[in-house]
Amino acid sequence: MLFDKKGLDNQTLLNLYSNMLKPRLIEEKMLILLRQGKVSKWFSGIGQEAISVGVTMALKNDEYILPMHRNLGVFTTRDIPLNRLFGQWQGKASGFTKGRDRSFHFGTQDYHIVGMISHLGPQLGVADGIALANILNNKNEVTAVFTGEGGTSEGDFHEALNVASVWQLPVIFCIENNGYGLSTPTSEQYHCKDLADRGKGYGMEAFVLDGNDIIEVYTKVKKLAESIRKRPRPILIEFKTFRMRGHEEASGTKYVPEKLMAEWELKDPLISFKNYLLKEKVLTPEKDQALTIKIKEEIDVALEQANAEQPIIPDRSVELSDVYKTFEYQHIESNSKAEEIRFIDAISQGLKQSMQQHKNLVIMGQDIAEYGGVFKITEGFVKEFGKERVRNTPICESAIVEAAMGLSIAGIKSVVEMQFADFVSSGFNPIVNYLAKSHYRWNQNADVVVRMPCGGGVAAGPFHSQTNEAWFTKTPGLKVVYPAFPYDAKGLLATAINDPNPVLYFEHKALYRSIRQEVPIDYFTIPFGKASLIKEGKDVTIITYGSGVHWALETLANNEDIKADLIDLRTLQPLDTESIYNSVKKTGRAIIVQEDSLFGGIASDISALIMEDCFEFLDAPVKRVASMETPIPFINQLEQQYLAKGRFEEELKNLIAY
Incomplete structure (x- = not known):
């Protein structure tokens, strides 16, 4: 490989090399431990270190990165203590998920990293939400999110890119194109020349980079990130690279032609860059040996710490208490006079008054802005709260639920309106697998309310009349609210928005304009779990x-x-x-x-x-x-x-x- 120094000083070059060497040495150690049965599974990123390290070094430490399971270099470059990483992989309490999830399925607010879930796609929309929070908070920050070439076939990828483009969100979408989705080659994954070409369809800049050239990755991403901070917008980058080991170690690489493997072995990003640095006398064999010894010693010490830690002792009360974030309910009585209003008016009042109570509350949904929603619940909201907080969305339920999760990660509340409860099926995955499980998995709550206009009696047929609460009462981590009267509708909606946990709020369409009741004019709350x-x-x-x-x-x-x-x-x-x-x-x-x-x-x-x-x-x-x-x-x-x-x-x- 030919490298272009591109004006980088020697110390930066050495930092790039050191940050690639560290994950490589950890991986080599992990492969030994895997054979010894001391870890249960491993997804190798050997051969792809330049992308993780280059992107992470190009960003600021307080800018969020959403990596995948081959991005060990993201975690190590952010200087996460190795004993905690080893504890995570061994299912120890010092890890980030208390033994509840494995490998890189975790996040950490301390290091501004949000880990993946196995469904891959949802993290792309979550990155949109974090980036939206940056816009709303007037932060000139970038969010970077990773996916593989296989993940670009998922609907979440396309929804997330479209939302990011429409809203001009400061996101760098990073595609690690490593040749195979498990055993399926790229020729069977997509039919365009470059995946970066898909950026054109969403009106965003797109680039193809050599993912094995650490200098190209670092300098180009750094330049783009600086540009995005000044002029927020999404950018798509396809990194061409190769996976030198199996999808995970048990799957092997027998399906890869030997000739192809040999070609890419010559492009090993670590070895190639090391040889370049030696040639340029930026690195000496003695410095390299000393650096290797130092990192190996750090690995050994961290492993000893993780090994010495006692196994987790199951405790039912601990497990159950971590499903939800603690919610200190505050009961608010209204001493104001009451007026007789319809069910639909109570919901509109409750939502509006919550927008006034919570200056960081954002509502999102199809046609909810100037049009006021198909049921006119948010009519007039844009005039009072502005389009930044009352956001029309494209028809993409999955990406919007994911964006709501991203907002929560960044400390912003949100209400998502499903135009009809039936349509939640298009956003089902992020609700039951992301919102519901995040607090239990890594202590990250989902401060999201999903409004669900539901029910029959209005002659709307199979796709606009379902009452599908049972889909969600089955899922630990979700709360489900279903009022029958205007008073309850208003008070329970206020509580749902106050609650830092994900709430499915069902509102029966047949009751909207048929049920009236005396309801206090001012803001009030009603506790959950009280019939x-x-x-x-x-x-x-x-x-x-x-x-x-x-x-x-x-x-x-x-x-x-x-x-x-x-x-x-x-x-x-x-x-x-x-x-x-x-x-x-x-x-x-x-x-x-x-x-x-x-x-x-x-x-x-x-x-x-x-x-x-x-x-x-x-x-x-x-x-x-x-x-x-x-x-x-x-x-x-x-x-x-x-x-x-x-x-x-x-x-x-x-x-x-x-």
Whole structure:
């Protein structure tokens, strides 16, 4: 390889070499430990060190980098203590995930590094969010995010690039094109000449660099980063390199032609650069040997520290307490006068007043700015809060959820509106795998509320009428709110935004303009995990939420002889089991109503809890009432047949008569 010094001083050249040598020596040690069974898995970045080191040295230490599993050089160049890295890989408490995740699946705010998840793509949108925070906070900073050539086929890649381009976010998207996605060669991964060409489609500058030339990587990225700090915009860089070892060590490299392997071995970024420095007399054999000995000694000492650390002792309370970030709920009563408003007005008021309470709160969604959203909940918000905080988004649910996560990493709250709850499926992965798991994995909370206009009764068909809360109540790390009245809708939304954890906030469309209630004009909060006892009676306990509450009220109004405890759950996660148990123990009968189809819904879990904890108090089997086991249909007569409302009264009477 031919190197061009490009005006770099000798000390910088030596720093570049030293920072590449360190991860190489660590990797060589790790391969030995892997063969000895002392680590369980290893994803090698041998042959790709120039990219990690060059990019990291080109950025400032307080600028975020989002690396992949072949970017050990990012972590070592940021001077993370090696004993903590070894502890991470051994599943020790000194690591960054307390043994809960492996290899490079972690982040650290102390070093401004945000690690990957195995789904690869979501970190690209997270980088957008961090970069957006830089814009909002008037920071002239750059965010760099890595992906492999295989990851560029994921939808997240395209969504993230589009959002970054539309919003002109200061992100450097780094593609490490190392020839293979596991065993699949690039010829079977994409059909363009260079992946950098995709930048043209998103209106951004794009470059192809020799990823094995440390000087080219460092100087070019440094120049681009300086330019982006002055004029924020995204840039795409494709680094051409090669993976000299298997996708992970167990997979080997038998699928790689020997000739190709030999060609790239000659381009080894560390060896080539070392020979260049020796030739230029910037480095001497004696200096090189001394540096190698010093790094190896550092590795050995750190390994001794990690090995001496005791294995983690499982503790159920510790595990459970780390699923969510601690939330110190502050109860705020409103002493203002109340006015009768609709359900939809309560949500709009709650959101607006939260925007006034939290100056760092950003709301994002399709058509929510000047248009005010398809339901007009954010109408007029742009005039009061501006387009920086009330942001129209492209149609890319995944990237926007990811951007919300990035905002949280940078200390900014956000509310994401799904135009319809049905569309959350397009953003499902980052919600259940990123937002939900981040605090448990590496102590990073997701301060995100996802608003979910949901439900039937409006003849909108299979793609605009689902009530899909069960997708999320199953996922540890998420909170799920589902109000039935304007008062609860406003107070619970305020609490959801105050809560530093990810909250799925369901709002039933059929209630938007049909339900009215006296609601305090000023800001107030309602605690999570506290059900509302709407009616009291001795005959039966009715447990429900959302539209089911109104079905139950209508049924009881038509059957005045039935005296029931009617429990409106209000929040599904956390669930107020105490109120449920106290009521069931009093009445001896329980019926649970949900709008969702029956199998796998929240009613099934509540039924199981009652059977397990209140069995001896029951005078009849627990009854579940839910909608049909079909997608929700469009035409009115089919929708009415589908919904649980039409069967509830009969099932209630049957239960009482049991």
